Amino acid sequence: MEDTMIKLPSELTIAQVDAYQKEIIPLIEESKSITIDDSELVRVDTIGVQFILAVVTYILAQGKSITWQSKSKILKESIKQLGISDAILLQYVMD
Incomplete structure (x- = not known):
């Protein structure tokens, strides 16, 4: 499998x-390129944001590429509210 969409x-x-x-770890392991779609995300807590950061880090550590689709306002607001300034996550979500 080449490209995978993670919603x-x-x-x-x-x-x-x-x-x-x-659910998503096997999808990541089978793919060379991952698209993350956050268009349905309406609620995320601190653990959820940390999880997203861990997923992005995991994908990049395996030398795979990421495309971010949608860019949820809720996710952006949560990142700002939590004061997260992690460059990896901001590169994909906050641009």
């Missing part, structure tokens, strides 16, 4: 992270 759920909170991680 973030409407809610990415501590309650969803474990199940969602199990």
Whole structure:
């Protein structure tokens, strides 16, 4: 599999992270290029933002490429509110 679309759920909170991680890790491992779509995301908590950062870091550490699609206002607001200034995450989400 070359390209994979990962669609973030409407809610990415501590309650969803474990199940969602199990769902997307195999997709990441089978792909060379990942598109992350956050268009349905309406609620994200601190754990959800940390999870997204971990996923982005994991994808890049494997030498794979990422394309970010949509750029959820909720995600941007959460990143600002939490004071996250991680360059990796900001590069994809905040431009």
